[in-house]
Amino acid sequence: MGLLVEGELHEGWLEQEQEGGEFVRKAQPFRNWITPDGSPGPTGEGGFPAEAGRYHLYVSYACPWAHRVLAVRALKGLESMISVDVVNPVMGSKSWDFATDFPGTTGDTVNGAEYLYENYLRADPKVTGIVTVPCLWDKERGTIVNNESADLVRMLGSAFDGVDARPLDLYPEDLQEAIEALNEFIYEDVNNGVYRAGFATAQDAYEAAWERLFEALDRLEEHLGEQTWLTGGRVTEADWRLFTTLVRFDAVYYSHFKCNARRLMDYPELWDYTRALYQTPGIAETVRMDHIKHHYYRSHPSLNPTGIVPAGPLLDFEAPTRRTPPMTET
Ligand SMILES: N[C@@H](CCC(=O)N[C@@H](CS)C(=O)NCC(=O)O)C(=O)O
Missing domain, CATH: 3.40.30.10 (Glutaredoxin)
Structure with missing residues (x-):
């Protein structure tokens, strides 16, 4: 560091x-x-x-x-x-x-x-x-x-x-206000929330971060039960900003950062949503679980002094989803 x-x-x-x-x-x-x-x-x-x-x-x-x-x-x-x-x-x-x-x-x-x-x-x-x-x-x-x-x-x-970039608008004008609100909430409570729990060095700071994180995930689970993507029918930058935290959740944040009220897999909507985003063409290649696990478990000796990298969990991001992965519609 x-x-x-x-x-x-x-x-x-x-x-x-x-x-x-x-x-x-x-x-x-x-x-x-x-x-x-x-x-x-x-x-x-x-x-x-x-x-x-x-x-x-x-x-x-x-x-x-x-x-x-x-x-x-x-x-x-x-x-x-x-x-x-x-x-x-x-x-x-x-x-x-x-x-x-x-x-x-x-x-x-x-x-x-x-x-x-x-x-x-x-x-x-x-x-x-x-x-x-x-x-x-x-x-x-x-x-x-x-x-x-x-x-x-x-x-x-x-x-x-x-x-010559692909004509794909991840920040459409009519959704910008909603995207900004989601970004702020998700950054504070989820993206940075897992770090606030994991890097806390006082019990009360950890517990406050843990509580806030799971309140946010519960709220997102409910939200995604009502609509396919965060802003409704189309995927925006807000979804991709959430995805990169969710895809690491069960392998790293649940155990290494002690974010352990529930696993991602215990949230039916969030788990389905994460798999659907993972199955978007070009995305699986950006997910390197070996880099993810070796980084977290070996770079923070104060959290994991032995540097042992857990072999599990077994995660099947390729399993079928209820949602149609973006950019695969025919
Ligand atoms: N706000 C920055 C945060 C980037 C960040 O914290 N990256 C971490 C890796 S996940 C890093 O490089 N940390 C270096 C360190 O901890 O010394 C961003 O979103 O680009």
């Missing part, structure tokens, strides 16, 4: 920064946007026009935030336009590294870095922030465009539409 403070690497930030036992996620330092013509986006500066082959994504298959971006890249058919490097899933004190001794890792094919933090320093030698994936690199300007997954999901959802 690496925190950069004015360009200096501080190792093990997670162990050091637990105020009141509550895990608090920090804002990201790079917030520029790729836009069709390079004009500035909602945050940051301009100068990043949509061009095939120019941008490069650093991800971990383990990370739910990076996973959302990989999912949108696949859904929008951007694989040949935006290249990807995959870090080693096991994170040490200097945060992510590019060792290639784990199947599916790539090394850093653009900058030849050993550690991801080196690229943060290439982008800004005086940067302050946690070294995180996902992280979008501009090969032309040699800098990081953005390292906030919520921005990247939104950006890749439309920036490349004039450069």
Whole structure:
């Protein structure tokens, strides 16, 4: 775990920064946007026009935030336009590294870095922030465009539409208000909720996070009993943002993060919904359970000192669903 403070690497930030036992996620330092013509986006500066082959994504298959971006890249058919490097899933004190001794890792094919933090320093030698994936690199300007997954999901959802991206709108105008409300609730209570439970270092902080998480999952179960997708009849970015937490739930969050009131499999709607999203063309390839399990169970020695990676649970994401997986309608 690496925190950069004015360009200096501080190792093990997670162990050091637990105020009141509550895990608090920090804002990201790079917030520029790729836009069709390079004009500035909602945050940051301009100068990043949509061009095939120019941008490069650093991800971990383990990370739910990076996973959302990989999912949108696949859904929008951007694989040949935006290249990807995959870090080693096991994170040490200097945060992510590019060792290639784990199947599916790539090394850093653009900058030849050993550690991801080196690229943060290439982008800004005086940067302050946690070294995180996902992280979008501009090969032309040699800098990081953005390292906030919520921005990247939104950006890749439309920036490349004039450069042959698949015409699929994940943020339709008439649903934007509903999507924003869902995103906020799901981020606070579910996406970040599992981390708040898992990284709590005080009993009351853990129990509060646990309660809030399962209240949210119960509410989503009820909601999905009434409609197919979160906003009704069509899949939006809100569904993909929820998916990456749900797909990790039984393998990791239930046990490693002690989110154990119910398994995902105990929620008939949420389990069906997760399988249907998994079965969307291009998505199964973005789900690497080996990276997911090895990352969580081996990167947090304070939670799992032996580093033993559980063999189970046995999860069948390919089992038939009541919902028709998106993009498979004939
Ligand atoms: N808000 C960021 C969060 C990204 C994030 O926390 N990624 C984790 C991996 S799941 C990370 O890289 N952590 C580095 C660390 O803990 O030191 C986003 O959504 O992009």
